[in-house]
Amino acid sequence: MTTPPNISQMSLNDMLYSRDMSGDEIHGIQSYLRHYGYLQDRFGALHDGEYDDATEKAVRLYQCCFGLPVTGSLDQATLCEMAKPRCGFVDISPMDGAFTTVSRWEQPELTYKFNSFSTKMAQADIERDVAAAFGLWSEQCDLRFTMTADDAVDIEIEFAQGEHGDDSPFDGPSGVLAHAYFPPPNGGPLAGDTHFDDDENWTCNVSDTQGIDFLTVAAHEFGHAIGLGHSRQRGALMFPSYSGTQRFLAADDIAGCQSLYGPPTASTSADCPS
Ligand SMILES: [Zn+2]
Numbered sequence: 350m351t352t353p354p355n356i357s358q359m360s361l362n363d364m365l366y367s368r369d370m371s372g373d374e375i376h377g378i379q380s381y382l383r384h385y386g387y388l389q390d391r392f393g394a395l396h397d398g399e400y401d402d403a404t405e406k407a408v409r410l411y412q413c414c415f416g417l418p419v420t421g422s423l424d425q426a427t428l429c430e431m432a433k434p435r436c437g438f439v440d441i442s443p444m445d446g447a448f449t450t451v452s453r454w455e456q457p458e459l460t461y462k463f464n465s466f467s468t469k470m471a472q473a474d475i476e477r478d479v480a481a482a483f484g485l486w487s488e489q490c491d492l493r494f495t496m497t498a499d500d501a502v503d504i505e506i507e508f509a510q511g512e513h514g515d516d517s518p519f520d521g522p523s524g525v526l527a528h529a530y531f532p533p534p535n536g537g538p539l540a541g542d543t544h545f546d547d548d549e550n551w552t553c554n555v556s557d558t559q560g561i562d563f564l565t566v567a568a569h570e571f572g573h574a575i576g577l578g579h580s581r582q583r584g585a586l587m588f589p590s591y592s593g594t595q596r597f598l599a600a601d602d603i604a605g606c607q608s609l610y611g612p613p614t615a616s617t618s619a620d621c622p623s
């Protein structure tokens with residue numbers, strides 16, 4: 350195993366912005382990003398010592414994984430994070446590739462609507478949790494979701510019991526909680542659609558440990574609706590089984606959605622310090 354590059358040895362004061370950095374400093378950053386798995390082949394050709402497209406994508410992926418504002422530039426917050434003492438083990442290994450992908454939407458703007466609501470939760474709570482579940486993905490990759498009253502939408506959401514018209518009947522309480530259809534060309538007219546079994550004991554209340562957390566399951570199903578398969582990594586939201594509330598994406602989920610859509614193009618305001 351090679352020694353991780355030590356960013357703190359570099360002069361932080363001299364390199365507040367990527368455009369001001371020397372070739373040697375950029376080279377150091379590239380070595381750091383490569384060592385921890387952020388500089389990936391899929392980002393394209395790398396020019397050593399240049400703040401090129403591949404390096405910027407790697408910086409965006411790093412910022413996403415560390416919860417930093419996704420600016421794509423080597424700003425002070427990013428450089429300070431890189432300078433912190435840390436474990437030398439790789440963050441994203443090309444070998445563990447735990448996420449899987451099936452298909453992707455062509456366009457970054459996706460629309461959704463509700464065909465029916467649950468008997469277990471208030472409509473306003475469902476709409477709020479669905480928006481939050483979509484938000485977990487749109488914060489980390491280049492997709493945006495809008496609820497609309499139009500007939501023709503990309504993702505139709507419904508609650509149903511038993512047979513509900515798609516040859517995949519639900520099974521009553523427990524067992525299968527929900528299912529979703531992958532983006533075109535999969536799924537035919539159902540592509541992207543997401544169905545929840547209304548025989549489950551759904552809850553919107555994060556402190557209700559007896560119920561099934563709707564936001565957690567919705568976020569997992571929307572992962573399928575944007576084209577992710579299941580992950581082999583325990584702790585990933587896209588792991589197949591439900592084991593309690595998980596209202597966040599793991600690094601593996603982030604790597605998965607970014608492999609399909611790339612990092613978000615604009616900085617998300619959600620977790621930017623003011
Ligand atoms: Zn269904």
Ligand SMILES: [Zn+2]
Pocket residue numbers: 569570573579589
């Ligand atoms: Zn699943």
